[in-house]
Amino acid sequence: MDKPDILIPRPLMRSILKVLDRDYTTHKLWEMADPEAYLDSVAQMIKGIASSPSAKVDANLVDRLPNLQIVANFGVGYDGIDARHCADRGIMVTNTPDVLxxxxxxxxxxxxxxxxxxxxxxxxxxxxxxxxxxxxxxxxxxxxxxxxxxxxxxxxxxxxxxxxxxxxxxxxxxxxxxxxxxxxxxxxxxxxxxxxxxxxxxxxxxxxxxxxxxxxxxxxxxxxxxxxxxxxxxxxxxxxxxxxxxxxxxxxxxxxxxxxxxxxxxxxxxxxxxxxxxLPHVGSASIHTREAMGSLMLDNLATWFKEGHAVTPVAETSG
Incomplete structure (x- = not known):
């Protein structure tokens, strides 16, 4: 079975990347010499985005990915994601509440x-x-x-x-x-x-x-x-x-x-x-909590691609 292609716009914890690399075909945008050209070359393949608060998943990015199904966010706040536009496109958006x-x-x-x-x-x-x-x-x-x-x-x-x-x-x-x-x-x-x-x-x-x-x-x-x-x-x-x-x-x-x-x-x-x-944005910055956040983000991706539903959808896409 082919592994779903996942776009990773910004760096994530190594433990999370290790699982993503194992279970998916990953595309690490920040590693590319020309991110825009690379994105154009893989746009048709991308099924999911593993996002983070430092990444910007706006309507422009979403519309460049015609087969995008899910945006899984590492963090409870998701103001960097245009969740309403994703909802209009039928794209699931998830975050990581409770664990932090x-x-x-x-x-x-x-x-x-x-x-x-x-x-x-x-x-x-x-x-x-x-x-x-x-x-x-x-x-x-x-x-x-x-x-x-x-x-x-x-x-x-x-x-x-x-x-x-x-x-x-x-x-x-x-x-x-x-x-x-x-x-x-x-x-x-x-x-x-x-x-x-x-x-x-x-x-x-x-x-x-x-x-x-x-x-x-x-x-x-x-x-x-x-x-x-x-x-x-x-x-x-x-x-x-x-x-x-x-x-x-x-x-x-x-x-x-x-x-x-x-x-x-x-x-x-x-x-x-x-x-x-x-403080330098360290509210949830313990290894214990960040590992729990990463685990929930991975669970959202896994349940979506295996079962067609998410564990913690955001309000805009929970219906």
Missing amino acids: TEEVADTALGLLIMAVRELSASERYLRAGKWQSDGPYPLTHGTLRGRKLGIFGLGRIGKAIARRAEAFGLEIHYHGRRKQDGVAYPYHRNLKELAAACDTLMVVAPGGADTRHAVDADVLKALGPNGVVINIGRGSVIDEQALITALKNGVILAAGLDVFEEEPRAPAELIALDNAVL
Whole structure:
């Protein structure tokens, strides 16, 4: 039996590539001297795409592959994939939910504590020898005590963050596309209203046109001078320049970011700020979790080609 041809636009973990090479005829686009010419030469053969958040699977790419059946994404976020266009073409799109939920939620709480208590800045203080030369690190203005946490995007990860935050004594509010049944947390109809009711904003929302720069200067101002913003969703959700201005001018207290608008570039102005804690998109970056994500992506491909259905289809193609 012929192995289905799979296009791999960007590098994946070696353990995943090993299985893909074993079970499929793979086409690693990033290895080609002329990717466009190579894609033209194999377009008719491609039955599936093993994608990742760094890859762009837009309508143009999809339309170049007339026999494409499935796009299996390595990651829960799939804003780089035009899922609606795939649905119109009858192409399945899958992602890897659940398996990274707990790891990302842990990272979110870690970022929150680091930002509020200035842990990164105090570590730099120690490493620079200032504890010995200048005395104890100054008392921090920020604390978790009495904080109200507004979660923008109360999905699987948002709920896992909420459970952890409740254990720290935080009061939880949320905003999303709709009020959720069976959720006791106060719901706010828009993001500015959520920010005004809270002093801590946790961004867990997906990227895309609907959420681009949703956290803007007005939302940050509503959060207030004791405000803290944490983003483990997508960098595009926050207006980075507005955030930089707010941090510089004391409009808010601090920020913790695991994602940026133009990854892997983090703005130099953000890097220079002591009240910004910055991570290089490591929310789910443990071997344990990434292996689980890869396994689920492989399961989606295998069940599709063997049984004609997927394990975790995205909403646009689940019907």
